[in-house]
Amino acid sequence: MRSLVKNGYQPVNSPVDEGSKRRWSFMEKLFLGLSPREYLKQAFKNPLNWVLGAIFVVGVPLIAYRFIFGLGSVTHSSNDYPWGLFLGFGLFVMVPLSASGFLLGTTVELFGRKDFKPIERLALLNGLLGYLFAVIYLLVDLGQPWRLPYPMVVAWGTAAVLFLVGWHVAVYLTVQMMEVSEAFFEWVHWPMAKRFIKRITIGLTIAGIILSTLHQGALGALFTYAPTKVHPLWYSQEFLWIFFFTSSIFGGLCMIIAVSTVVKKTMAWRCSDEWMERLEYQTIGLAKGASMALITYFVIKLVGVAHDNEWAYLATGWGQWFMLELAGGVILPFVLLGYGIRNERIGIIRLGAFIAVAGIALNRLNTAIITFNWNLYQEIPHLFEVIIAVTLFAVYIATYRFLLYRLPIVYAWKPLPVEVHEKETERAGALGGLRQPSAAYQEVSLID
Amino acid sequence: MEKITRRKFLSVSLAGAAAGAFTMSGKALCAGNFTGYPEGMGVLVDLTRCIGCRTCEAACNREQGLPEPAVPFDDTSVFEQEFHGGQKRRTDENAFTVVNRYDQAEGEPVYRKIQCNHCNEPACLTSCFVNAYTKTKEGAVIYNSKICVGCRNCMIACPFRIPAYAYSSATNAVIRKCIFCYDTRLKFGKPPACVEICPQEALVFGHRKNLLKIARERMRVNPDRYVDYVYGEIEAGGTAWIYLSGVPFEDVDFDTTLQKEPILANAQDFLSQVPMVLAIWPALFLGIHRLSTGGEEDGDGKDDHSDTEGGRR
Numbered sequence: 007m008r009s010l011v012k013n014g015y016q017p018v019n020s021p022v023d024e025g026s027k028r029r030w031s032f033m034e035k036l037f038l039g040l041s042p043r044e045y046l047k048q049a050f051k052n053p054l055n056w057v058l059g060a061i062f063v064v065g066v067p068l069i070a071y072r073f074i075f076g077l078g079s080v081t082h083s084s085n086d087y088p089w090g091l092f093l094g095f096g097l098f099v100m101v102p103l104s105a106s107g108f109l110l111g112t113t114v115e116l117f118g119r120k121d122f123k124p125i126e127r128l129a130l131l132n133g134l135l136g137y138l139f140a141v142i143y144l145l146v147d148l149g150q151p152w153r154l155p156y157p158m159v160v161a162w163g164t165a166a167v168l169f170l171v172g173w174h175v176a177v178y179l180t181v182q183m184m185e186v187s188e189a190f191f192e193w194v195h196w197p198m199a200k201r202f203i204k205r206i207t208i209g210l211t212i213a214g215i216i217l218s219t220l221h222q223g224a225l226g227a228l229f230t231y232a233p234t235k236v237h238p239l240w241y242s243q244e245f246l247w248i249f250f251f252t253s254s255i256f257g258g259l260c261m262i263i264a265v266s267t268v269v270k271k272t273m274a275w276r277c278s279d280e281w282m283e284r285l286e287y288q289t290i291g292l293a294k295g296a297s298m299a300l301i302t303y304f305v306i307k308l309v310g311v312a313h314d315n316e317w318a319y320l321a322t323g324w325g326q327w328f329m330l331e332l333a334g335g336v337i338l339p340f341v342l343l344g345y346g347i348r349n350e351r352i353g354i355i356r357l358g359a360f361i362a363v364a365g366i367a368l369n370r371l372n373t374a375i376i377t378f379n380w381n382l383y384q385e386i387p388h389l390f391e392v393i394i395a396v397t398l399f400a401v402y403i404a405t406y407r408f409l410l411y412r413l414p415i416v417y418a419w420k421p422l423p424v425e426v427h428e429k430e431t432e433r434a435g436a437l438g439g440l441r442q443p444s445a446a447y448q449e450v451s452l453i454d
Numbered sequence: 455m456e457k458i459t460r461r462k463f464l465s466v467s468l469a470g471a472a473a474g475a476f477t478m479s480g481k482a483l484c485a486g487n488f489t490g491y492p493e494g495m496g497v498l499v500d501l502t503r504c505i506g507c508r509t510c511e512a513a514c515n516r517e518q519g520l521p522e523p524a525v526p527f528d529d530t531s532v533f534e535q536e537f538h539g540g541q542k543r544r545t546d547e548n549a550f551t552v553v554n555r556y557d558q559a560e561g562e563p564v565y566r567k568i569q570c571n572h573c574n575e576p577a578c579l580t581s582c583f584v585n586a587y588t589k590t591k592e593g594a595v596i597y598n599s600k601i602c603v604g605c606r607n608c609m610i611a612c613p614f615r616i617p618a619y620a621y622s623s624a625t626n627a628v629i630r631k632c633i634f635c636y637d638t639r640l641k642f643g644k645p646p647a648c649v650e651i652c653p654q655e656a657l658v659f660g661h662r663k664n665l666l667k668i669a670r671e672r673m674r675v676n677p678d679r680y681v682d683y684v685y686g687e688i689e690a691g692g693t694a695w696i697y698l699s700g701v702p703f704e705d706v707d708f709d710t711t712l713q714k715e716p717i718l719a720n721a722q723d724f725l726s727q728v729p730m731v732l733a734i735w736p737a738l739f740l741g742i743h744r745l746s747t748g749g750e751e752d753g754d755g756k757d758d759h760s761d762t763e764g765g766r767r
Contacts, residue, residue: 163582
């Protein structure tokens with residue numbers, strides 16, 4: 007791609023071809039304005055595609071194998087560790103990293119911080135894909151994936167925390183699809199649909215924050231069912247849901263810093279100049295929010311230890327592991343972010359964000375797998391289980407990239423040039439007699 | 455975005471309140487201090503009487519139509535088996551009850567039978583998001599495998615690590631566990647197969663409240679034979695199956711650190727916040743929105759285009 011752009015190629019970023027003033031067809035948009043042959047050529051040149059391809063060659067047959075021969079064929083069939091990597095990583099790690107959608111939605115739409123507008127769509131997309139793939143991981147893990155809608159339509163287990171998680175993730179996934187669809191409607195040019203979404207943005211955003219508060223917390227509350235299995239240092243009957251919610255705040259913010267860094271480094275050709283220019287400012291802003299969440303989280307974790315009087319556990323091996331998690335996953339990124347913010351060192355902030363993302367992943371894996379059954383034995387996941395988890399993550403990366411290449415997420419979709427638009431509205435007006443051309447003209451700036 | 459009218463505000467709040475009410479009604483079904491059905495049946499297991507003959511395992515296997523095991527039931531070599539980290543055998547998809555041997559420093563080994571304890575307020579039941587589990591009035595905890603989604607949350611929740619999962623099945627991967635022989639026996643007032651066959655009368659079937667009296671009576675008559683505790687009377691809200699032992703319970707792998715309250719009590723801290731969040735958040739965040747944008751809908755006029763320079767909307 008980089009060499010193509012150097013030679014003057016401009017990827018599709020508007021409804022019409024700049025040269026011929028002709029509208030792009032859907033297929034042309036899909037191929038980014040390249041011919042299929044050119045598109046394939048650049049795809050083969052991209053080394054990431056070869057890596058992804060290699061993972062798929064091994065992993066996709068294994069996924070088929072899992073569905074033909076059952077979960078026991080790819081895991082250790084442990085009745086003591088009912089939840090392995092698919093949920094431990096796929097659900098419990100992906101969901102907090104996807105808090106970005108509701109966080110930036112709230113910042114921009116509710117708190118009116120329009121200066122974070124450029125990165126809002128990336129945050130929304132990151133949220134949507136994270137949840138979508140959490141559900142996909144879940145489908146691979148469930149014994150009867152085709153019964154996933156049962157808690158909605160067949161039988162309600164209203165007293166169960168998982169019931170709340172199921173409903174909220176389903177509803178929130180819908181909300182996020184609607185939020186991201188604004189970019190999609192621009193891309194396919196459905197201005198009416200886009201305007202409808204804009205009208206209900208506030209409602210969607212508030213729904214998002216309610217649902218997120220509850221299900222981010224609920225994932226933590228799920229472990230209150232296992233008081234004798236989760237290690238006391240990671241367990242807190244009263245606060246576990248608050249720990250999970252608070253850590254999802256810096257998880258989501260740091261994930262966006264991390265993802266935007268990857269986007270900037272690997273697909274600069276797709277980013278608009280404006281998006282690139284304003285990224286540093288926004289990164290600092292996100293880092294400020296994340297560092298506040300980090301230090302708050304650290305304090306309440308200490309409160310948790312004090313509340314249940316678990317100081318004695320800190321002297322054990324598990325205690326050292328606990329302190330390592332907090333020092334490496336919370337304090338270190340906090341220090342790095344703080345230093346980066348003070349000295350405007352974006353590189354340091356980004357490093358801190360990556361570490362915080364790893365830290366939150368470690369915390370969830372610790373709670374769900376590593377310290378689970380701490381007084382029984384430690385389970386090492388089956389090799390096939392690891393490969394399938396990696397494969398699904400590769401599908402996630404491929405999907406993420408596919409959408410970023412196309413939808414106006416990190417670049418702006420140019421409005422329809424006035425002359426093309428006028429011609430079309432006149433035609434519409436003549437056909438339906440619904441709208442006077444002069445009235446339509448006043449609205450030109452709204453249609454894009 | 456457009457102005458938030460009072461009507462819109464109210465409708466959002468009402469939706470939240472309705473959702474809250476719904477959640478609360480769900481909780482009401484299981485709140486309170488339910489300590490089991492008054493006529494609930496149970497089994498008293500006396501560890502001092504068990505000789506490890508495994509006929510209960512065989513009877514269970516036959517009664518439930520389970521596949522024949524690799525090692526026959528009269529082979530005591532299974533007691534030597536060790537799994538991850540020195541663990542003994544446990545229940546799985548093809549064995550709803552197992553007996554384990556615990557060698558003692560002096561004297562005879564102690565045998566312990568494991569199966570579902572049929573809790574008064576079962577953790578599996580309250581953690582199930584499709585309500586697949588039922589606590590029957592006879593005391594059994596049964597489940598509907600027709601609606602089990604296979605999420606395995608009940609296995610996480612069960613403090614006794616009883617529910618097992620049909621890992622070997624691709625098309626019918628569901629939870630499997632002891633059901634107190636509900637369908638074939640308990641429903642008709644008959645004792646489960648394992649109790650009926652026990653040659654040592656180590657298992658006694660009866661009303662739970664009577665079994666507690668029998669247990670106390672045995673301890674009173676033979677104080678040297680038993681440790682002074684009935685396991686299952688109060689653990690996790692109490693269980694239908696209760697135990698007497700001659701050795702400390704923790705020595706034969708009973709979890710003596712278990713809480714006395716039902717497991718559901720732990721999740722109630724969180725669940726009780728749910729209706730509050732649903733009801734308060736809409737008003738709170740709409741309020742913050744209006745405060746931070748100065749009462750104007752967008753803070754900077756109605757044209758969304760002019761608020762960011764350049765092409766980005």
